[in-house]
Amino acid sequence: MNPGASTNRPSRLAPPGSVSKRTRPESVDLETGLEAKKLRMGAPEKSSAVLARSKSKSTMNLASSRPGRTTLTGPSSSRPGIAGRTTGTVRPGVDRRATTASALNKDRPGLTRERTTLGTLNREKSTLNRSTMGGNGGAGGKRPAWDLKGRLEDMEGKFVQTMERLAELEKEKENLQTDNEVKLEVVTQTTKEVGDLRKNLELSEEEVKRLKKKITEMEDEHSSEVNRLKRQLENEEFNKASLERKLKALEDELTSKQTEISGLKNSVAELTSSRSGLEASLGTTQIELEGAKNRITALTTETTEQKAEIERMREKINWEETQRRKLHNMVQELKGNIRVFCRVRPLLGDEIEKYGSIKHITINAENALELVKTTECEAVAGGLNKNMKYDFEFDRVFGQTASQASVFEEISQLVQSALDGYNVCVFAYGQTGSGKTFTMEGGDILDEEMAGMIPRTIRQIFNETERLKDRGWDYTLQASFLEIYNEEIRDLLATEKNLKYDIKMCDSKGSDVYVTNLKIEPVTTEAEISSMLKRARKHRAVAETQCNERSSRSHSVFMLRISGLNKLTTETCSGTLNLVDLAGSERIKESGSEGQRLTEAQAINKSLSNLGNVIMALAQKNSHVPYRNSKLTHLLQNSLGGNSKTLMFVNLNPREDSFNETLNSLRFATKVNQCHIGTAVKKIK
Incomplete structure (x- = not known):
């Protein structure tokens, strides 16, 4: 092996341009607060995430390259002159400079700065290659092979330049941290305003x-008063009629009995007195009746005003609901279009006795973990690269003790986005036996605590649609469930056999796709979807391998179309929720797959490899993305590179003998987390 072989080794750092800051929409207040700082800075700043990763990875490689020689595993050089003089080792100084140059090769805004940076990096790379092939003996050419001191001085000079460059990057990091603090203050203020609006809404309700x-009480009081007056008026009218009959009888008797007039005068006087009392009472009753009519008129006017006030409050509530949807979407956009959550499966059964605890995976924070390759890992062949540490950062990291409820709490906001009219996709990725199906579908169906993301999502959707009925929203849900087995689409809900399923574009302009002959069932209750999931689980392709006693042999996709109409505001929305459980990658040698299992494993690995190619093309912003190379990427085309909010679960197997697969999964998840697919747009009918 010759020194030139080191130039063919894949860098342990992320590829140039792959670690970039996700662009985030800035508010007007944030732009005003940062304007003066940008003028003082005098030049665009790099992302703090890029600098932190570049520094951490560069420092890791520098620390690993100690004085001495490191054995390389890459292909040997074809130059016979150099091959004759080497012993298959290279000096650590050259590796440090190559690693640092790769870490500094990042995307710069502006076409002119990008070309200038690429030119500078190419010159640095050319210089490093010349140093690796033989070293510079001075300004006049190569140093002789025996001039070790001169070659060491050249490497020390390059190392000093690298350390100066790192100091400059540290300074840029501090400036970016200041900007992040300003953004955090704006987000905190926005959250506080949302809380105040909610409190005002509760007070208004x-x-x-x-x-x-109060209106009900006044109506009851008025009704009682009217009834009492009616009864009193009827009594007075009855008394009046009785007196009139008596008066007529007395007059007839007076006519017939003129001789008794003197005796009847007293009776007439009494009747006259009673009549006067009745008339006075009748006048008083009429006055009270007039007052009651006035009160009824006043109450009617007040009731009309209250109805107008209630209508105004309803309009205000509808407006606040619209604002909440806008603010919720802004929060999701700030978090990024493709988000990545990492989850570590706990040790199970015999694994606890064999390994005791998880030693090679350390969770340092809610969004960071460390993977350590120790001498105890059986996957390390030949004792190479022992005690290496790999740092990874994602949007959220869940340890082995995290419950299903705590995991779903983090993705519930994306479910709300689907109700608001956006396309949402959640898929689980990882090696076989890492817990993907448990995360998406859950364990025992009857155990609520073990319920996965799919049943919990359905429960939240129905709860939200029921709550939004009071605000005028009426939703229609349609569900379908399919699997991709050996690059063939199967309908898990189909009742007819021998149907052909193809993926077609909805229209020539957009990126939405659909599957022909796929059975789509309307659902109105949570029980209907639970029954649907039971049917799909019976038809899902699973088998036992040496790596997993119940291994999924296909990719499953649950699709829920949500259409909403607000009868009060005539507002409409239409969103699609895709929940994907990918089959696990596996090494055929370890799984012991033969015959049909071998064919399944090859098809799974091929589709996952194509998924990686698509992610790489998106990260590098290639003009062509190979979506059609597999049915999986073709079906997820809109979720990966179109109008969708996407979340990926990367599930990790805690066994130490799965170290290499775990490292590959984390590296793939990092590439996905660095992809920017654009801002999702709300779908309105």
Whole structure:
């Protein structure tokens, strides 16, 4: 092996341009706060995430390259002159400079700065290659092979330049941290304003209830008073009629009995006195009746005003609901279009006795973990690269003790986005036996605590649609369930056999796709979807391998189309929720697959490899993305590179003998997390 072989080794750092800051929409207040700082800075700043990763990875490689020689595993050089003089080792100084140059090769805004940076990096790379092939003996050419001191001085000079470059990057990191603090303050203020609006809404609802109760009490009081007056008026009219009959009888008797007039005068006087009392009472009753009519008129006017106030409050509530949807979407956009969550499966059964605890995976924070390759890992062949540490950062990291409820709490906001009219995709990735199916579908169906992301998502959707009915929203849900087995699409809900399923574009302009002959069932209750999931689970292709006693042999995709109509505001929305459980990657030698299992494993690995190619093309912003190389990427085309909000679960197997697969999964997840697919747009019918 010759020194030139080191130039063919794949760098342990991320590829140039792959670690980039996700662009985030900035508010007007944030732009005003940062304007003066940008003028002082005098030049665009790099992303703090890029600098932190570049520094951490560069420092890791520098620390690993100690004085001495490191054995390389890459292909040997074809130059016979150099091959004759080497012993298959290279000096660590050259590796440090190559690693640092790769870490500094990042995307710069602006076409002119990008070309200048690429030119500078190419010159640095050319210089490093010349140093690797033989070293510079001075300005006049190569140093002789025996001039070790001169070659060491050249490497020390390059190392000093690298350390100066790292100091400059540290300074840029501090400036970016200051900007992040300003953004955090704006987000905190926005959260506080949302809380105040919710409190005002609750107070308004309480005031409406109080006014409704007061109106009801006043109506009851008025009804009782009217009934009492009616009964009193009827009594007075009855008394008046009786007196009139008596008066007529007395007059007839007076006519017939003139001789008894003197005796009847006293009776007439009494009747006259009673009549006067009745008339006075009748006048008083009429006055009270007039007052009651006035009160009824006043109450009617007040009731009309209260109805107008209630209508105004309803309009205000609808407006606040619209604003909440806009703010919720802004929060999701700030978090990024493709988000990545990492979850570590706990040790199970015999694994606890064999390994005791998880030693090679350390969770340092809610969004960071460390993978350590120790001498105890059986996957390390020949004792190479022992005690290496790999740092990874994602949007969220869940340890082995994390419950299904805590995991779903993090993705519930994306489910709300689907109700608001956006396309949402959640898929699980990882090696076989890492817990993907448990995360998506859950364990025992009857155990609520073990329920996975799919049943919990359905429960939240129905709860939200029921709650939004009071605000005028009416939703229609349609569900379908399919699997991709050996590059063939199968409908898990189909009742007819021998149907052909193809992936077609909805229209020539957009990126939405659909599957022909796929059975789509309308659902109105949570029980209907639970029954649907049971049917799909029975038809899902699973088998036992040496790596997993119940290994999924296909990729499953649950699709839920949500259409909403607000009868009060005539607003409409239409969103699609895709929940994907990918089959696990596996090494055929370890799984012991033969015959049909071997064919399945090859098809799974091929589709996952194509998924990686698509992610790489998106990360590098290639003009052509190979979506059609597999059915899986073709079906997920809109979720990976179109109008969708996407979340990926990367599930990790805690066994130490799966170290290499775990490292590959984390590296793939990092590439996905660095992809920017654009801003999702709300779909309105």
